[in-house]
């Protein structure tokens with residue numbers, strides 16, 4: 001009940017909200033759903049840095065007439081009963097992190113997820129959080145390496161939604177976690193488990209989504225952060241320089257992208273005596289079209305046709321427990337400054353977690 005001018009909304013609990021985001025995926029593996037998705041995605045000036053009148057003509061005149069049908073065919077090969085892999089892995093991650101936070105902070109922290117393009121949209125998730133009384137908002141874009149094309153674009157979408165709102169929450173956006181020790185460790189353990197089961201290969205390739213080379217020349221730190229993740233992961237795994245490589249996948253269009261290219265590298269390796277490879281994608285928090293179909297299938301063919309003998313794809317961390325703990329630790333590090341969570345973190349948390357049965 002409203003009691004006075006200094007007591008506005010006193011009866012609502014003040015909550016901290018966590019918003020997990022990923023890139024997004026079409027609603028269905030059909031040309032019409034792909035057209036809708038690609039139209040929103042490829043019109044984002046953070047993704048395609050081509051001057052607008054010209055890009056509108058290319059997008060509407062060429063790309064949206066060809067690509068939706070081709071991409072729909074690719075999406076059909078990865079689609080499941082639960083829909084797109086990117087969507088259901090993100091759903092699972094959200095549920096696991098919600099359980100993690102609930103065990104520690106009870107009702108004081110709420111967790112939702114959203115997609116930058118497509119559904120569930122960022123505005124719909126922000127509305128859900130506002131409806132739950134969120135006054136402090138921590139956003140974690142599930143991109144370990146920062147890029148303007150991904151992390152900054154997520155910020156744009158939040159800022160655009162905020163333009164329609166009167167009472168903004170406190171906002172913190174996690175920029176990147178490419179060198180966060182628990183994330184490196186979760187990947188290393190995941191790869192070691194694969195080695196324990198399948199043995200090792202001549203070489204392991206760490207393949208990251210590419211961006212046009214001009215983004216690097218214009219100051220985007222993405223390239224550097226990918227190489228740093230690879231180095232830290234290799235150090236943690238005890239790999240020599242000739243036992244691993246960093247490569248870039250998923251080119252789009254004709255211009256030069258970050259090199260070395262994953263596909264060209266795989267075509268050249270057998271002739272250089274590398275007959276077995278293992279592929280891992282440290283930049284993808286969840287398996288999606290670009291990992292399952294492009295790395296798991298398409299690139300396998302390039303390597304085998306060039307004379308390769310053994311090709312293994314190591315899946316992403318998805319909702320694995322070590323990953324959830326790493327992301328949970330990352331979020332908690334960023335929650336620290338926010339009262340009363342700092343208090344809760346020290347004393348009440350343990351008792352609360354016990355009372356709630358510590359689901360995680």
Ligand SMILES: C=CC1=C(C)c2cc3[nH]c(cc4nc(cc5[nH]c(cc1n2)c(C)c5CCC(=O)O)C(CCC(=O)O)=C4C)c(C)c3C=C
Pocket residue numbers: 023024025026042047048067071084086143147149150209210211212222250252283284287288289290
């Ligand atoms: C056109 C330029 C593109 C840039 C730049 C780009 C950067 C970029 N993308 C990811 C992560 C993902 N991309 C995914 C799919 C995808 N990416 C592009 C284009 C660019 N990406 C397209 C056209 C598509 C759609 C699929 C297709 O038609 O080929 C996905 C998978 C989505 C899914 O539904 O499974 C992810 C994830 C990053 C991290 C990044 C820059 C660092």
Ligand SMILES: [Fe+2]
Pocket residue numbers: 209250
């Ligand atoms: Fe992409």
Ligand SMILES: [Fe+2]
Pocket residue numbers: 250289290294
């Ligand atoms: Fe692709």
